[in-house]
Amino acid sequence: MSDPDRALPPVLEDPAALQATWSDPPGIVGWIQTVDHKRIAIRYLVTAFAMFLCGGVLAALMRLQLSRPENTLFGPDFYNQLFTTHGTNMMFLFAVPVTQALGIYFVPLMVGSRNIAFPRLVAYSYWLYLGGCLMLWVPFLLNTGPDVGWFSYTPLAEILYTPTKRADVWAQMITFTEVAGLAVAVAIVTTALKLRAPGMSLNRMPIFVWGMVVQSLMIIFAMPAVMLASTALILDRLVNTHFFDVERGGDALLWQHLFWFFGHPEVYIIFIPGTALVSTIVTTFSRRHVYGYLAIVMSLVSTGFIGFGLWVHHMFATGLPKLGESFFTAASIIVAIPTGVQFFCWIATLWSGRTSMKAPLVWVLGFFWVFLIGGLTGVMLASVPLDLQVHDTYFVVAHLHYVLIGGTVFPLFGAFYYWWPKLTGRMMSERLGGASFACFFVGFNLTFFPMHVLGLHGMPRRVYTYPPDAGWTTMNGLELVGVALMTLGVVLFIVDAWASLRRGVVASDDPWLSGTLEWATTSPPPAYNFLHSPTVGGREPLWDNPPDQPIVVGLRTDVRDVLVTHVMDAEPDHRSEFPQPSYWPLLTALSTAALFVGSIFTAWAVVTCALPLFVSMTGWFWPKAKGETGTQVWPIEHRTLPMPTEPPSGRAA
Amino acid sequence: MTIAAAFLQSALDPAGPQSAHIAALWWLLFWISAAVFVLVIGFLGAAILRRGARETSERQLTFGVSVAVAVTVVVLFAILGATMFAERANATLGASSAVTIELTGHQFWWEVQYDAGRPADRVTTANEIHIPVGRPVVLKVTSRDVIHSFWAPNLHGKRDLIPGYTTAIWLQADRPQVFRAQCAEFCGRQHAHMAMQIVAEPEDAFERWLDAERAPAREPADDGARRGRDVFMKRQCVLCHQIRGTSASGLVGPELTHIASRGTLAAGTLPNTMGHLGGWVVNPQALKPGSQMPGNPLTSDELQSLLAYMESLK
Numbered sequence: 001m002s003d004p005d006r007a008l009p010p011v012l013e014d015p016a017a018l019q020a021t022w023s024d025p026p027g028i029v030g031w032i033q034t035v036d037h038k039r040i041a042i043r044y045l046v047t048a049f050a051m052f053l054c055g056g057v058l059a060a061l062m063r064l065q066l067s068r069p070e071n072t073l074f075g076p077d078f079y080n081q082l083f084t085t086h087g088t089n090m091m092f093l094f095a096v097p098v099t100q101a102l103g104i105y106f107v108p109l110m111v112g113s114r115n116i117a118f119p120r121l122v123a124y125s126y127w128l129y130l131g132g133c134l135m136l137w138v139p140f141l142l143n144t145g146p147d148v149g150w151f152s153y154t155p156l157a158e159i160l161y162t163p164t165k166r167a168d169v170w171a172q173m174i175t176f177t178e179v180a181g182l183a184v185a186v187a188i189v190t191t192a193l194k195l196r197a198p199g200m201s202l203n204r205m206p207i208f209v210w211g212m213v214v215q216s217l218m219i220i221f222a223m224p225a226v227m228l229a230s231t232a233l234i235l236d237r238l239v240n241t242h243f244f245d246v247e248r249g250g251d252a253l254l255w256q257h258l259f260w261f262f263g264h265p266e267v268y269i270i271f272i273p274g275t276a277l278v279s280t281i282v283t284t285f286s287r288r289h290v291y292g293y294l295a296i297v298m299s300l301v302s303t304g305f306i307g308f309g310l311w312v313h314h315m316f317a318t319g320l321p322k323l324g325e326s327f328f329t330a331a332s333i334i335v336a337i338p339t340g341v342q343f344f345c346w347i348a349t350l351w352s353g354r355t356s357m358k359a360p361l362v363w364v365l366g367f368f369w370v371f372l373i374g375g376l377t378g379v380m381l382a383s384v385p386l387d388l389q390v391h392d393t394y395f396v397v398a399h400l401h402y403v404l405i406g407g408t409v410f411p412l413f414g415a416f417y418y419w420w421p422k423l424t425g426r427m428m429s430e431r432l433g434g435a436s437f438a439c440f441f442v443g444f445n446l447t448f449f450p451m452h453v454l455g456l457h458g459m460p461r462r463v464y465t466y467p468p469d470a471g472w473t474t475m476n477g478l479e480l481v482g483v484a485l486m487t488l489g490v491v492l493f494i495v496d497a498w499a500s501l502r503r504g505v506v507a508s509d510d511p512w513l514s515g516t517l518e519w520a521t522t523s524p525p526p527a528y529n530f531l532h533s534p535t536v537g538g539r540e541p542l543w544d545n546p547p548d549q550p551i552v553v554g555l556r557t558d559v560r561d562v563l564v565t566h567v568m569d570a571e572p573d574h575r576s577e578f579p580q581p582s583y584w585p586l587l588t589a590l591s592t593a594a595l596f597v598g599s600i601f602t603a604w605a606v607v608t609c610a611l612p613l614f615v616s617m618t619g620w621f622w623p624k625a626k627g628e629t630g631t632q633v634w635p636i637e638h639r640t641l642p643m644p645t646e647p648p649s650g651r652a653a
Numbered sequence: 654m655t656i657a658a659a660f661l662q663s664a665l666d667p668a669g670p671q672s673a674h675i676a677a678l679w680w681l682l683f684w685i686s687a688a689v690f691v692l693v694i695g696f697l698g699a700a701i702l703r704r705g706a707r708e709t710s711e712r713q714l715t716f717g718v719s720v721a722v723a724v725t726v727v728v729l730f731a732i733l734g735a736t737m738f739a740e741r742a743n744a745t746l747g748a749s750s751a752v753t754i755e756l757t758g759h760q761f762w763w764e765v766q767y768d769a770g771r772p773a774d775r776v777t778t779a780n781e782i783h784i785p786v787g788r789p790v791v792l793k794v795t796s797r798d799v800i801h802s803f804w805a806p807n808l809h810g811k812r813d814l815i816p817g818y819t820t821a822i823w824l825q826a827d828r829p830q831v832f833r834a835q836c837a838e839f840c841g842r843q844h845a846h847m848a849m850q851i852v853a854e855p856e857d858a859f860e861r862w863l864d865a866e867r868a869p870a871r872e873p874a875d876d877g878a879r880r881g882r883d884v885f886m887k888r889q890c891v892l893c894h895q896i897r898g899t900s901a902s903g904l905v906g907p908e909l910t911h912i913a914s915r916g917t918l919a920a921g922t923l924p925n926t927m928g929h930l931g932g933w934v935v936n937p938q939a940l941k942p943g944s945q946m947p948g949n950p951l952t953s954d955e956l957q958s959l960l961a962y963m964e965s966l967k
Contacts, residue, residue, distance in 0.1 A: 075942050076842040149839050155816060156799040156841060161760075246817040252800060253815060291714055317802055317811040317837075319820030322744065329736060333729050340725040341718075343693060348714040351700035368697055376686035379729070383736040385675045385743055386682065388810020389664040392802060392837040456679070458662035458806045460837045463845035471660035 013531055017557040022114065022528040024581050033581035035119035036527055037104050040126050042423065044101030047126075051093040051133060056490065058086040060483050063447070067480040069468040079464035080147035081166075085140045087150030088170060091266065092177040093133050095408055096219075099273035100184045102415060103212040105423070107188050109518035109525060110206045112197030112534040114562050115578050117190035118183075120585045120620065125183035127589030132176030135597070139169045146170035149462065151263065152233070154244035154255040159237045168237060168600040171230040175596050178223045185216035185223075195562060196570040197517065198552060199536040206516045206539075207283075207290065210297050211276020214304040218269050221308065226262035229255060239603050253318060260311035267400075268307035271371075271407030272300055275342055277415045278364050282346045284418070284514040285361040286353025289539060292345035299338035306335045316387045325384050332382030339375055343368075358512070359433030363414030366441045367406055374402030377452065392462075395455025401448045413437070413493065420500065421507030425523045428500045436492035443485025450475040515540025533563055584620035591616050662833040664806040668853070669825045671743045671809040678739040685728060743809075746823045751789040754782060758794070758801030758814035761836070761843040761944055762907050762920040767863065776866045777897075779907030780920045783852045785859040786829050795819040802838035805851050811837045826853035831916065842943025848921025869898025870910045870966055881962025884955045889947070896966070906946065913967045919944065927960055934959065 024030030024039070034040065062082050065074050074082070108116045116122055139145050146166045148157045157167040192205065192213045205213075232243040233255070242250040283290040290296060312320065312328040346368075355361065377399040381387050390396060413436075420428050459472050466472055510519035519542055521530050533552035538544025552572070555561040560578040565571060591612035598605025660666065667673040753768035767776040784790045794803055796814040803822070804811040807830075812822040826832070836847035854862070873879040885891060886901060893906035901909075907920075915925055922941055923929040932939075935956065937946040951959065 076845065077943065080842060147842075153800055153839070156839070161799055161841065252817055291711070292718065295718075318813045318815060319818070319822070322740065326737070326740075330733060333733050336729060337722070337725060341722055344718040344721040347693070347696050347700050348718050350697070351703070351717075352709040352711075352714055355701055355704055357701070365697070365701070369694065372690060372693055376689060379732060380679075380682045380686070383678065383682065383732065383739075385671075385736065385739040385810060386678055388812075389672075389675050389679070389806060391811055392804075392839075456664050457660040458664065458833075458835070460804070460835055460844075462839040465845050467661065469661055471663075 013555075013557050015526070015531055018528040018531065019526065021557055021560060022526075024527070030581060032586055033583055035115070035123050035579060035581050035585075037108050037116035037119060037122060038525065038527075038529075040119075040122055041101050041105030043126055044097055044104060044129065045423075047130060047133060048094050048098035048101055051089055052098070053490070054137065055086050055089040055094055056487070058082050058089070060487065062086065063476075063480050063483045065464065066466070066476045068477070069466050069470065069473050071465060074464065076464045077147065078143075080149075080462075081140060081143075081145040083462055084146045084149050084170070085136060088136060088146065088173065090404075091150060091270075092174065093129075093136060095270040095404060096181055096266075097129055097177070098412060099212075099215065099270065099408065100181065100188070102273065102277075102412075102419075103188045103215070104184060106419065106518055107191050107209055107212050108195065109422075109521070109529060110209050110516050111192060111195055111200060112517045112520075112530060112536065113191060113195035114529050114533070115560070116187050117195055118187045120579050120582060121183045122187045123582075124585035124589050125180040125187075127586055128176050128183075128592060129180040131589065131593040131596070132173050132180065135169065135173040135176055139166070144169065146173075151259055152230075152255075153252075153259075154233065154236075155246060155252050157233060158244060165600060168234055171234045171237075172596045172600055174226060174230040176593070178227045179592070181219050182223055185219040188212050188216045189220070193567045194564050194573075196565050197534050197536050197541075198550075198563075198565060198570055198572050200541075201569045202567070203294070204536060204539045207279040207293070207296055207300075208273070208276045208516075210300055211273045211279075214300045215269050215272045218265050218272070218304050218307065222262045222265035222269065225258050229258035229262070232258075234599065238599070253315075256315050256318070257311070260314045261308075264311040264314060265307045267403065268303055270404055272303060274367070274371075274408040274411040275339070276300065277411040277418075278346060278367055279342070280516070281360045281364045281411070281414050281418055282349050283540070284512050285356050285358060286349045287356070287513075288349065288353040289515075289543075290345065291348040291352065292341075293539065295341050296345050299341045303335060303338045306331060306338070310335060313382055313387065316384050317391050329382050329384055333379060336375060336379050343372070358417075359428065359430050359437070360414040360418035360512075362434060362437050363410050363417065366437060367410035367414070369441075370402055370406030370410055370444065372406075373449075374399060374404075374406045378403060390455050392460055393455035394451040394459045394461060397461055398448045398451035398455065401444075401451075405444060405448075413440070416493075416497075418512065419518075420497070421511045422518055422523050422525070424501060424504075425507055426500045426504030427507050427511060428496050428504065432492055432496035432499070436489045436496060438489075439485050439492060440489030443482045443487070443489055446482030447479045447486060448482070450478055510542065515543040517541055582620070584616060588613065588616040588620055662806045662835065664810075666807055668807045668830060668832065669809065669827050670746065671824055672807055674739045674742045675810060678735055681735055682732060685732065689728065743823075746789045746825060751791045751823070752784060754784075754790060754792050756782075756792050756794045756803060756814065758796035758798070758803075758836070758840070759945075760798050760841050761847040761941070763803075763847075763849050764797075764907070767866075774867060776863060777895075777908050778866055778911065778915075779909075780849045780917065781852065781915045782834075782849065783854060783859055783862045784826055785856045786826050786853050788856065789823055789825045792822045792824070793819055794822065799840050800838050801836045801840045801847065803834060804837040805832050805834035807832045808851070813838055826851075829854050833921070835921070843941050846920060846922040846941050846944075848917075850916045850921065852916070865914070865967075866911055870896045871898075873962055873965055875961075877958050877961040878965045879962075881958035881960065881965075884951070884959045885962060888949060888951070888955075890949070890959075893946075909963070909966060911966055913964050919946075927964060930963055931956055931960055 024034045065071050065079060104116060104122060144166055146169050148162055148167050152170050155161060192209050235241040236243050242248040244250045244252060244255050246252050279290055279296055309331040310328060313332045316325060417428055417433050454472055454475050507523045509523055517534055520534060533555060535550050535552060537546060537549050552563055555563060555575055561575050562578050564573045564576050566573050595605055595609035598609055665676055667676045755766040757764040763780050765778045765782055769775050794812055794814045796816045801814040802811045803814060808826060809824040830853055832851040834849050834851050836844055873882050891901045893903040895902050895908040897910045918925050918929055918933055919941055934949050936948045937944055938948055
């Protein structure tokens with residue numbers, strides 16, 4: 001299909017030309033306009049980490065309040081805001097965005113692309129995510145934070161029982177973050193399926209990319225349910241509809257079905273990237289291809305499917321028919337199988353590999369311990385009779401933290417240590433990494449393990465205080481010690497990161513001798529990601545590619561050309577010119593934010609704010625001059641050129 | 654120290670057939686989980702420490718992983734079976750001679766009604782349930798405002814109290830004891846202080862209690878109590894509370910016909926003593942901030958009389 005009449009561009013790309021084409025305008029203009037997936041991802045990472053710290057402070061305050069019975073440090077009003085904001089923050093503003101941030105940064109690099117698909121949409125998503133953060137935290141600081149739980153059950157969240165704006169704040173924060181999450185999900189799925197380097201057929205796609213694809217597809221199916229629910233809630237509150245209003249024909253349980261249809265998949269949305277990170281790190285530090293690639297990928301995909309059939313196990317105590325319950329029990333037990341398969345494959349990989357015990361792997365070993373306990377208690381919760389005892393007690397608090405911190409935060413810290421050199425060009429300290437891990441790991445278990453016991457001995461969740469004779473005092477006191485240790489662990493991590501940025505050892509392109517494509521470029525990567533668009537000859541291209549692995553030629557360097565390939569086999573399809581930096585994503589996000597915030601106060605905001613939204617969207621999608629842009633079918637030629645062994649000297653200036 | 658002595662309420666100190674089934678199921682799952690944990694962490698540790706000591710072929714790995722997956726599936730089916738067994742056992746409590754209690758949740762207290770053949774024999778009370786030992790009890794639960802959840806861990810698991818739905822939960826106490834139940838679904842600002850006592854007592858004691866509860870309030874015996882009744886009827890108390898046998902018939906707050914016979918005040922928040930009752934009447938927002946009861950600025954005289962009257966409502 002190549003066109004003999006068309007002259008091919010020069011074979012060897014000129015780094016200066018690529019840099020000129022792909023870099024942002026200098027200064028604040030470029031900072032606002034950027035559509036570079038790496039800059040946006042770092043923004044996401046920094047914001048999400050800040051949210052992690054803020055949420056952690058709230059958690060510490062809660063533990064402080066509960067460290068003594070009948071403590072008068074905080075009243076119920078503030079305490080309810082504390083746990084609502086903590087839960088909402090960690091689920092919506094930390095756990096999902098931080099994994100998506102890693103996806104935004106590394107999926108394009110791992111598949112060998114020059115940028116993420118729909119980069120303006122991704123830029124827009126960040127501004128909306130930031131809006132969601134402000135939407136939660138500004139009201140909290142003004143003492144009007146949401147106080148009806150991160151699950152916002154009706155009728156408690158209805159206007160009759162929560163007459164203030166607190167439930168509206170929660171509902172619109174949901175809308176902000178879910179729009180952002182959906183936008184990123186779409187971009188990641190498209191990047192993984194259409195922008196892979198030639199040769200990277202689906203069965204060679206890195207497991208982390210698989211994890212992000214499964215996560216993104218789950219987001220696309222799950223998040224509309226919660227947006228629907230939160231919109232119905234705000235309609236109930238704002239314009240007197242009766243979706244959840246029992247007195248006037250609404251249904252209190254409808255909310256729970258809608259919320260948990262999202263809320264349970266949310267758990268998998270959060271930890272599937274975590275397990276995919278584990279696969280990545282285990283592979284690198286075992287020095288071998290992961291054992292059971294197919295089994296692991298199928299486990300991720302099947303978890304994604306089964307995850308949608310479990311939501312009712314959050315509602316066993318509502319008194320559903322036994323037959324219905326047993327279906328959800330079976331599904332909740334079955335979902336343990338794919339996770340078990342992954343565990344066994346990782347152990348087999350470590351068993352047969354030559355492990356090198358570096359900080360990322362140490363954090364992953366912490367994951368094994370913690371997540372295993374969370375998984376085992378998860379199977380217990382699937383059992384209806386036992387669930388009826390421990391549901392809504394501290395047992396569940398323990399379980400969910402073992403699952404979410406185990407499944408996401410431990411792998412995430414591992415990933416920070418693993419990818420830090422790529423992100424910053426500098427190494428972190430192995431010693432501080434080990435110390436940070438030790439504090440966090442011991443502190444975590446000290447904080448959360450006793451909660452299992454507390455729950456079995458009758459301590460319910462979401463209580464701001466408890467009687468002195470309940471027998472819960474000692475364990476709650478012990479947990480405060482654990483919190484102090486966890487805090488120390490996080491502080492050590494921050495110190496390590498700070499010291500590394502200031503005077504860390506300069507990292508090579510591939511300091512861990514990893515096999516995936518993000519390590520085939522400089523640390524940190526240039527604006528255009530790869531000097532030569534790579535092709536791949538195996539699952540771990542840096543391990544498997546022969547010395548004469550071809551590279552892609554035929555992409556223009558004077559415009560933002562990106563190679564688009566076929567879904568299954570990543571055969572070159574066409575090239576597409578990607579958008580330039582632009583103000584429109586920010587302006588569109590501002591109009592969207594005005595609409596969301598305004599609709600807390602009046603339904604007319606939807607009408608009036610539609611106008612600026614229309615204008616900014618029109619600007620965003622204004623047709624470009626003919627021939628300047630758009631998707632073009634263009635011949636792509638493979639050239640057999642040796643992959644450069646040394647980093648090109650034209651590293652991003 | 655026994656669990657009963659160490660903890661106010663506990664799922665691991667079963668006092669009825671349901672909670673006993675669940676506790677047995679818990680210990681089964683606990684030991685299975687402990688074994689799985691030790692095995693997995695053991696293999697993980699070995700995998701790391703051996704550092705690829707001997708070459709392991711992919712076939713050997715496949716064999717190992719397959720065995721592990723097969724064991725997992727078998728164990729999960731065992732858990733599913735044990736679950737179904739416990740579920741079935743818990744659903745088949747003899748029902749012929751059950752005591753029927755209607756339990757309605759309010760922010761932040763419990764309304765209790767005992768069913769009877771004749772409407773006049775119905776017993777209405779609040780924040781305390783008496784049950785006969787060894788006889789099944791069926792609780793028909795619902796809510797008047799937001800979702801609550803009834804949970805007496807020593808007797809059974811939870812059941813949500815949902816507005817618009819009435820569901821039934823069966824339980825039985827096998828020994829005489831005062832158990833604690835607590836709201837287990839977040840229901841607002843005073844979710845933490847929404848508890849109650851469940852008094853399990855021998856059949857005859859239970860019948861005596863039921864008869865006493867059925868009776869209207871006693872007439873005040875002395876002048877102090879009579880003045881107290883006047884205070885109650887003239888102040889805002891009467892707007893929300895009911896005292897059967899008097900003109901007080903408010904349905905917003907807990908009924909108080911036999912308040913003096915109960916063990917606790919304000920839904921398990923305070924022990925039922927004169928001092929606590931006085932503090933509660935005057936300034937409930939200090940003791941249970943966010944509760945629906947407003948403060949009552951009474952003179953010291955009025956308060957003393959009111960308390961005398963309340964004390965007489967045995």
